[in-house]
Amino acid sequence: MENRNAVIRPLALAVALSFVGGASAVGSGIVVSGLGSIIKNGNQVKVQQNTDKMIVNWNNMNVGKNESLNFNQPNANAAILNKINNIDPTVIAGALNANGKVFIVNPNGVLISKGSSVNVGSLIASSLDISNKDFLSGNINLKGDGKGKIVNEGDITAAKEVALVGSGEVTNNGKIYSKTSGTALASGSDITLLFPEMGKMSVKVNKGSLNALINNRGIIISDRGDVTLTAWATDTLTRGVINNTGVLEAKGVQSLLDGGVSLSANGDINLGGQVTAHGNSSITSTKDVNVMGSVKVDGDLNVSGNNIISKSLDNGDEPHGALTSGKNMTLDAKNDIIMPYINVTDETYSYEPQSNNTNNLNVNAKNITLNNVNDEGNTNLTAIKGSSETNSPSGNITLGDSDLEGNLTVKASGDMTLNKDMVVGRDVNITANNLLSSSSAGEYPWSPKQLNTLTAKNVNIKVDNDVNIGAIVTTLEYNNSDTDINNGNASITAKNVILDRLNTMSNLTISADKNVTIKQFDPRAYYGSDIIPVAKISADTVDIDKSYAYSNVQITANKDINYNSSTNRMRDTSLTSKNGNVYLGRLNGVGGTHNNLTISAENGSVNMKDPFTVTGDLSVTAGRLGMILPSSLVVYGNAVLTTPGNIWSNAYTSAHLFFNKNLTYIVSKNSTIAPSFTGPTVRGFTRKIIKN
Numbered sequence: 001m002e003n004r005n006a007v008i009r010p011l012a013l014a015v016a017l018s019f020v021g022g023a024s025a026v027g028s029g030i031v032v033s034g035l036g037s038i039i040k041n042g043n044q045v046k047v048q049q050n051t052d053k054m055i056v057n058w059n060n061m062n063v064g065k066n067e068s069l070n071f072n073q074p075n076a077n078a079a080i081l082n083k084i085n086n087i088d089p090t091v092i093a094g095a096l097n098a099n100g101k102v103f104i105v106n107p108n109g110v111l112i113s114k115g116s117s118v119n120v121g122s123l124i125a126s127s128l129d130i131s132n133k134d135f136l137s138g139n140i141n142l143k144g145d146g147k148g149k150i151v152n153e154g155d156i157t158a159a160k161e162v163a164l165v166g167s168g169e170v171t172n173n174g175k176i177y178s179k180t181s182g183t184a185l186a187s188g189s190d191i192t193l194l195f196p197e198m199g200k201m202s203v204k205v206n207k208g209s210l211n212a213l214i215n216n217r218g219i220i221i222s223d224r225g226d227v228t229l230t231a232w233a234t235d236t237l238t239r240g241v242i243n244n245t246g247v248l249e250a251k252g253v254q255s256l257l258d259g260g261v262s263l264s265a266n267g268d269i270n271l272g273g274q275v276t277a278h279g280n281s282s283i284t285s286t287k288d289v290n291v292m293g294s295v296k297v298d299g300d301l302n303v304s305g306n307n308i309i310s311k312s313l314d315n316g317d318e319p320h321g322a323l324t325s326g327k328n329m330t331l332d333a334k335n336d337i338i339m340p341y342i343n344v345t346d347e348t349y350s351y352e353p354q355s356n357n358t359n360n361l362n363v364n365a366k367n368i369t370l371n372n373v374n375d376e377g378n379t380n381l382t383a384i385k386g387s388s389e390t391n392s393p394s395g396n397i398t399l400g401d402s403d404l405e406g407n408l409t410v411k412a413s414g415d416m417t418l419n420k421d422m423v424v425g426r427d428v429n430i431t432a433n434n435l436l437s438s439s440s441a442g443e444y445p446w447s448p449k450q451l452n453t454l455t456a457k458n459v460n461i462k463v464d465n466d467v468n469i470g471a472i473v474t475t476l477e478y479n480n481s482d483t484d485i486n487n488g489n490a491s492i493t494a495k496n497v498i499l500d501r502l503n504t505m506s507n508l509t510i511s512a513d514k515n516v517t518i519k520q521f522d523p524r525a526y527y528g529s530d531i532i533p534v535a536k537i538s539a540d541t542v543d544i545d546k547s548y549a550y551s552n553v554q555i556t557a558n559k560d561i562n563y564n565s566s567t568n569r570m571r572d573t574s575l576t577s578k579n580g581n582v583y584l585g586r587l588n589g590v591g592g593t594h595n596n597l598t599i600s601a602e603n604g605s606v607n608m609k610d611p612f613t614v615t616g617d618l619s620v621t622a623g624r625l626g627m628i629l630p631s632s633l634v635v636y637g638n639a640v641l642t643t644p645g646n647i648w649s650n651a652y653t654s655a656h657l658f659f660n661k662n663l664t665y666i667v668s669k670n671s672t673i674a675p676s677f678t679g680p681t682v683r684g685f686t687r688k689i690i691k692n
Helices: 012-017 130-135
Strands: 029-032 034-041 043-047 053-058 068-072 077-085 090-092 096-097 101-105 111-112 117-120 121-125 140-143 150-152 155-158 161-166 169-172 175-178 184-185 190-194 202-207 213-216 221-224 226-231 241-244 247-252 261-265 267-269 272-275 281-285 288-291 294-295 301-305 307-311 322-325 331-334 336-340 341-344 360-364 366-371 373-375 378-381 396-399 401-406 406-412 415-418 421-424 427-434 433-439 451-455 459-461 468-476 492-494 496-504 510-514 513-525 535-537 539-547 553-559 562-563 572-577 583-584 592-595 597-601 606-608 613-615 618-622 625-630 630-636 639-643 647-649 656-660 663-667 685-692
Touching: 012 513, 029 034, 034 053, 053 130, 077 130, 096 101, 111 121, 117 121, 121 150, 121 155, 121 294, 130 140, 130 468, 140 202, 140 535, 150 161, 155 161, 161 169, 161 175, 161 190, 169 184, 175 184, 184 202, 184 213, 184 221, 202 226, 213 226, 221 226, 226 241, 226 247, 241 261, 261 267, 261 272, 267 281, 281 288, 281 294, 288 301, 301 307, 301 322, 307 331, 322 331, 331 336, 336 360, 336 496, 360 366, 360 539, 378 396, 401 421, 406 415, 415 427, 427 433, 427 451, 433 459, 459 468, 468 492, 492 496, 510 513, 513 535, 535 539, 539 553, 553 562, 562 572, 572 583, 583 597, 597 606, 606 618, 625 639
Parallel strands: 043 068, 053 077, 068 096, 077 101, 090 111, 096 117, 101 121, 111 150, 117 155, 121 161, 150 169, 155 175, 161 184, 169 213, 175 221, 184 226, 213 241, 221 247, 226 261, 241 267, 247 272, 261 281, 267 288, 272 294, 281 301, 288 307, 294 322, 301 331, 307 336, 322 341, 331 360, 336 366, 341 373, 360 378, 366 396, 373 401, 378 406, 396 415, 406 427, 415 433, 421 451, 427 459, 433 468, 451 468, 459 492, 468 496, 492 510, 496 513, 510 535, 513 539, 535 553, 539 562, 553 572, 562 583, 572 597, 583 606, 592 613, 597 618, 606 625, 613 630, 618 639, 625 647, 630 656, 639 663, 663 685
Antiparallel strands: 029 053, 034 043, 140 190, 190 202
């Protein structure tokens, strides 16, 4: 090609933009391969192509506003290569029509100006060169150092595909419509296009260019093909960049889920406007993906980058920074992910059967911050800092207001934080350093702020340090006969567990290295169920302010147990302190009721401060520090009080003690039983057993 290295005149593009064209502005063309002819008739230029492939060298191929350039080709698969040897860009300001493939190659650029009309079978406009040999053999390999811009500001319609390809800036400010094979905007220095007889056009960037840049401020629509934007640069400082503030739409065929959007760059991808696709879609960047608009895909959506961050344009009422997938969504970032709106639903394809492989959200990054997540499938969040990041604040996950209908699985080397109350439709599995929650305002302005609640069918939490949230609630689910209860379980492993409320409907297990503090403790069984769940707590110390347990409760502590305002009419309670004391109540006058109650503090004391009733048997064991009974104690079963120490009363004068069956003291010879206990009401026998 002549003048390949000619310097573009500074005003060349400005002249091209203002080009209006005179009569027969299309210059001279010479057919150098294939058979055909060029016929000029006033402002009409006809290019007759008589072979499947033809090559024409032009001194210019400009089309004025009132002109038309028409390619008459043998069939829709016929291709013509137009090479322009001119120091100015090629300007299409009028009409360009063709029934086959039209290639326009000009190293100084191609401008399809505003008000123009391009109606073709296929259009490939490029500032990169292609050898005649490659074109004739069907190897569409475009490469070179052409610096011209490829710009569309007009209206392009193609029966098959449209490809705008350059080594620098490639921009669409107009409208591009491709019916079957797709549309591509690509920037690089070596690019290969593939056009299969059946299927969609594909684009491969073999080598980047110095200043690769893709802009879409207009509308790109493909009926049954993909919309592809790709920009790759060789310079690590300039990097290939994609900017979208317009509309990208790959309609596809709903029954086939065809037609996707593919964006790839080794620089930033800035997504404003709207991106819509029926098929699987991907957004890939080696730098940042900035989501400023709406991305809605009915198939799978995969987004990867250094950071995936949402930014608000603040220019309308509609929310910005939204990602939506009708199948599955995967977000993968080397550093941070911050997204305020995520939807993984199958509303468009509600007629399709649900499966475990549908509507899942997978998010992987060093730090994850999500809000307004609507996921009908399973949600998997993973934030793990690298082994070399010893002091890096990585591995943190923050989850805000969300509707999660499937399972929630969290793996965080840092903290997992709930920003709002979280309701999960299935199970929750959390592995983290800490599980924390921020506070939210009460129902009324004067209501106190409360920490947030986590609700699910089953909850499994394993953290290295603290669980400190508002509440954990597990709910039930029945099978069709409403008799099989498979949910409502909770398992918590931590250093400290601090909860305002714990409400489980089946088995509960808490294992804490240090302290368990629960303000309202409410483990229970489904009413009428013959399955008796067990609530087990193991810790250094246990402090429960109010208990409304309707399950078997087994609490074991190395040190003190405080069990206050306890009510467990239907089930058994067991409180065991290995090296500390057991306190039942806090002298606040609020008693409780238990079925069978067992209290053991062999190396400490037992202090029953508040009045309570035991409908079954009572067994109390204390060490040499002895035990203190409440001012009122009613036991309908047998009672056994064991201590080598003394037995005292919390009553000032005499205690009201009623034992419906037998009362047994197992004490040492030095033990003292307070005088107020000498005459308790015992319906059975009173025995005193002395042990050394």
